[in-house]
Amino acid sequence: MSLKVYLSGEIHTDWREQIVNGSEGLAIEFASPITDHAASDDCGVQILGDESSKFWHDHKGAKLNAIRTRKGIEDADVVVVRFGEKYKQWNAAFDAGYAAALGKSLIVLHGPDHQHALKEVDAAALVVAEQPKQVVEALRYVLTGALPD
Numbered sequence: 001m002s003l004k005v006y007l008s009g010e011i012h013t014d015w016r017e018q019i020v021n022g023s024e025g026l027a028i029e030f031a032s033p034i035t036d037h038a039a040s041d042d043c044g045v046q047i048l049g050d051e052s053s054k055f056w057h058d059h060k061g062a063k064l065n066a067i068r069t070r071k072g073i074e075d076a077d078v079v080v081v082r083f084g085e086k087y088k089q090w091n092a093a094f095d096a097g098y099a100a101a102l103g104k105s106l107i108v109l110h111g112p113d114h115q116h117a118l119k120e121v122d123a124a125a126l127v128v129a130e131q132p133k134q135v136v137e138a139l140r141y142v143l144t145g146a147l148p149d
Contacts, residue, residue, distance in 0.1 A: 001143055002027035006076035006099075008069070009092035010084030011035045015109065015132045019080065022136035026143050031072045033065060040065055073099050078142075080135055083110035083118060093121060100124040107135055 005028050007016045020030050034040045044051075044060025051057040073079055079099035081092050099106050108125040109132065110118060122128045127138050137148045 002029070003077045003139065003143065004029045004031065004075055005078045005080060005139065006030075006072040007032040007080050007082070008073070008095040008099075009080075009082035009109070010087070010089055011037055011040075012084055012086065015082050018132035019135050019139075022133060023139055026140060028139060028143070031076070033069050033072065069095060070098075073104065074102065076104055078105045078107060078139070080107045080109060081121075083108070083114050083121075085111055085113065093118075096121045096124065107138060109135055 007019065007030060016032055016035070041061055044064045045057050047064065048060055051060065073095060079095070081096040083089055083092050096106060096108060106125045107127040107129060108118065108122055109129050111130055129135050129138065140146055
């Protein structure tokens with residue numbers, strides 16, 4: 001068995017690298033959105049032309065980024081969505097909802113401070129984890145049946 005895993009959400013910490021590195025040797029193909037914040041924000045205007053309004057600037061970038069995000073989520077067997085501590089990640093909540101609507105296996109990753117705010121997202125998830133290591137252990141168990149030492 002192998003898995004395609006899409007890593008969505010917070011882009012300000014190394015949680016993706018922790019999961020990818022921790023999953024070394026497992027039959028997992030990882031994908032993720034563009035994680036260069038400036039590139040993600042400015043891709044629309046840099047490719048399609050400047051906008052005088054910040055709304056249209058952001059709109060162009062969001063739509064262009066959505067091509068990659070939709071493809072990644074649609075192709076995934078498992079979608080991991082990380083909600084960070086510092087910022088409101090509405091895009092992460094949207095990705096979690098989109099994955100759930102598609103019937104994807106959803107793993108949500110966030111700290112205890114977000115439990116109440118994300119209760120509906122958590123209810124749609126098959127796994128709710130607090131640490132990237134727990135995500136790795138869940139993926140390892142799904143693929144191999146091995147429990148952590």
